[in-house]
Each structure stands twice: as structure tokens, then as C-alpha cells.
Amino acid sequence: MGICRSVKNVQCKPTPNFVRADAYDTGFHIKADANRPDEASQVTFITQIDHKGNYPSWLTDIVNETQAGYLSNIRAGMNRMLVSEGVRTILLDKDMVVNIHTSFKDQELALWAFQRNDLNEVMTMSRTRRSIKKIVPEPGDYLYTNAGNPILEMLEDSRVEQSKFYNAQMAYRGYTESDAEEIHRPSCEHLHQQLMQYGLSPPDIPLPWPLWSVPQLNEVLYACKSSDADKGEYMSMRAMQDCVVVVASCLTCEEPEMRHNKYIHLSSSLKFWPKEAVRMPTQ
Numbered sequence: 090m091g092i093c094r095s096v097k098n099v100q101c102k103p104t105p106n107f108v109r110a111d112a113y114d115t116g117f118h119i120k121a122d123a124n125r126p127d128e129a130s131q132v133t134f135i136t137q138i139d140h141k142g143n144y145p146s147w148l149t150d151i152v153n154e155t156q157a158g159y160l161s162n163i164r165a166g167m168n169r170m171l172v173s174e175g176v177r178t179i180l181l182d183k184d185m186v187v188n189i190h191t192s193f194k195d196q197e198l199a200l201w202a203f204q205r206n207d208l209n210e211v212m213t214m215s216r217t218r219r220s221i222k223k224i225v226p227e228p229g230d231y232l233y234t235n236a237g238n239p240i241l242e243m244l245e246d247s248r249v250e251q252s253k254f255y256n257a258q259m260a261y262r263g264y265t266e267s268d269a270e271e272i273h274r275p276s277c278e279h280l281h282q283q284l285m286q287y288g289l290s291p292p293d294i295p296l297p298w299p300l301w302s303v304p305q306l307n308e309v310l311y312a313c314k315s316s317d318a319d320k321g322e323y324m325s326m327r328a329m330q331d332c333v334v335v336v337a338s339c340l341t342c343e344e345p346e347m348r349h350n351k352y353i354h355l356s357s358s359l360k361f362w363p364k365e366a367v368r369m370p371t372q
Contacts, residue, residue: 092116092135113137117160132160169357173283175348176337177355180205181328186244189300189336190354191322197315197339198353199276199297202232202240205331208291210234212241214298218265224304225252231329232298240332245325248301248318259306267311269304270296275340289333299339300324 095112103109115136122129136153171178181187189198204210216233218224226232228246231239246252277294284291301318304311328334336355338348 090116090118092118108141110141111139113139134160170355172350173286175350175353176280176283176335177350177353178284178289178333178335179355179357181332181334181357183328183330185328186358187241187326187328187334188354188356188358189324189326191301191318191320192352192354193347194318194320195316196318196320196347196352197302198300199273199337199339200300201280201294201297201335201337202234203289203291203333203335204234204238204240205333208289208333209293210236210238210240211291211293211295212298213295214270215265215295217298218261222261223252223256224259224261224264225255226298227252227256232326235295239329241334242327242329243324244327245323247322247324255304259304259311263306264304264311269311269313270299272313273297273299273339276337279340280335280337283337284335297337300336 092114093112093116094114095110115138116134118133118135120131121127122131134153134156136156140149169180171180179187189200191198202212211234212232213235214232216235216237217226217231220233220237221230223230226243227249228243230243232241232243234240273296276297280297281291281294299313299316301316301322303314303317305314306312326334334355336353338350338353340348
């Protein structure tokens with residue numbers, strides 16, 4: 090249920106020539122369809138408003154129809170998300186924002202991004218690191234495809250200070266040329282199997298970005314250690330082009346039950362990044 094009601098706020102002063110209405114229980118009630126619980130949902134839109142005066146019925150109908158129309162946004166959000174074993178996939182239009190949250194401490198997640206109309210064009214951390222000259226992307230950085238095009242822009246990172254620390258302590262070139270992240274190769278094979286269920290079959294799946302992992306340097310050897318993220322860590326990224334973003338639980342996690350897709354919190358606000366905030370990257 091998503092139900093709201095109006096509240097009193099002394100900071101909201103009366104405005105001349107306007108009447109303040111009262112909204113009682115108003116919103117949506119969504120439940121599984123009794124006849125097809127695994128295939129369909131039943132949605133009820135509720136509106137209870139005291140207009141505090143004369144209010145034409147035709148205007149009431151327009152307001153109700155507009156509010157109920159927001160169901161199309163809910164449906165669009167559901168249709169953008171594909172779920173399979175240990176994997177969540179979301180389809181993004183250019184300028185849409187995607188959010189990722191950790192569900193528990195030390196959660197290990199991997200991220201890929203594909204150009205939606207050409208799965209041959211895929212985000213690679215090798216190209217990204219050479220372009221941004223950092224091991225870990227920070228807010229304001231772009232993630233690049235194998236064709237050299239920006240596909241995602243990092244907007245927010247709750248662990249930005251740790252990212253800055255890793256980037257300052259280690260050379261991006263040495264880490265990029267090492268085999269520190271080869272431990273995630275099995276995740277690529279697993280992802281390929283899961284995407285095949287939806288008719289998505291990229292010819293090549295590169296190594297992912299292991300989110301919140303810990304890059305380390307021991308003398309001359311680089312390593313990619315497990316995530317040390319706290320519960321509730323988050324990232325937000327903007328799509329630079331129409332793309333497919335995939336987040337999966339890393340197979341390196343020692344507890345198989347914790348790799349279940351229910352622990353992968355991937356979402357989109359269904360809102361577009363403000364046009365005035367859009368900037369093109371320079372290399």
C-alpha cells in the first residue's frame with residue numbers, strides 16, 4: 090500500500106484567494122490477483138478529499154484520472170527490471186538514474202553495462218581506468234565502453250572517501266594491467282547463462298566492476314580483496330546512452346544463500362537527469 094493524508098504545518102501559511110483542502114486516506118492498494126496470483130496484480134486507487142467548498146465534478150474527475158494514471162509509471166518500472174538467479178537487470182533510457190544499495194555487510198556485487206541496441210558495445214573497466222586514470226571511479230567520472238564511449242556517469246558514492254584513498258595510494262596503470270580481478274571470471278560465465286533466458290546474448294562479457302571491493306598492493310603484486318562495505322552503502326549513476334545495466338552477486342561469496350537476487354537492491358527513480366546538469370565528457 091502507498092497511502093498518504095494531509096497534515097497540518099504551521100509553516101505553510103494561508104494564501105489569499107485559495108482554499109486549502111483536506112486529503113484523507115488517498116493512494117494505491119496493490120495485491121496479487123486472486124485468480125492468477127503469479128501472473129497478475131489487482132490495483133485499487135483510493136481518493137478521499139474534502140474540497141472545503143464548491144468544486145466542479147468535471148475537475149474532480151480530471152484530478153482523479155491524472156493521479157490514477159501514475160500506475161503507468163509503476164508498470165514501466167516493473168517492465169524495466171528482469172530478475173534471474175543471482176542477477177538483476179534493468180533497462181535504462183539515456184539520462185535515467187540507477188541506484189544500487191548494499192543489503193548486508195561485506196556484500197559482494199558485480200556490475201556490467203551494455204549498449205542497449207548493440208550488445209557488442211560493453212563497459213570495460215580496463216578502458217574506463219585508462220580514461221579516468223583511477224582504479225575506482227569517483228562522482229563526476231564516466232565509465233567507458235570498449236568503443237571508447239561513455240555509458241554511465243557516477244553521481245553519488247557513499248564510500249567516496251575510501252575511493253579517493255585507493256586512487257591516491259595505487260597506480261591505476263599497474264592495477265589495470267594486472268590479473269587482480271580474474272577471480273571474477275566465473276561471474277561472467279554465469280551472467281551469460283542468465284542473460285540467454287531473455288534473448289540477450291552478448292558475444293563477449295568482460296570482467297565486471299566489483300563494487301566496493303578493496304584493491305591492494307603487496308610489494309609489486311596487486312590483488313582485489315573482498316568487499317568491506319557496510320549495510321546501506323549506495324551508488325547512483327546516470328545513463329549516458331540507452332543501456333542495459335546488470336548487477337549480480339559475486340560467485341566468490343562463500344554463502345550461496347546470500348547470493349539470492351532478493352538481496353540485490355537495484356532500482357531506477359524513473360526520473361531523468363535535469364538537462365541543465367548534463368555535461369559531455371572530455372578526454
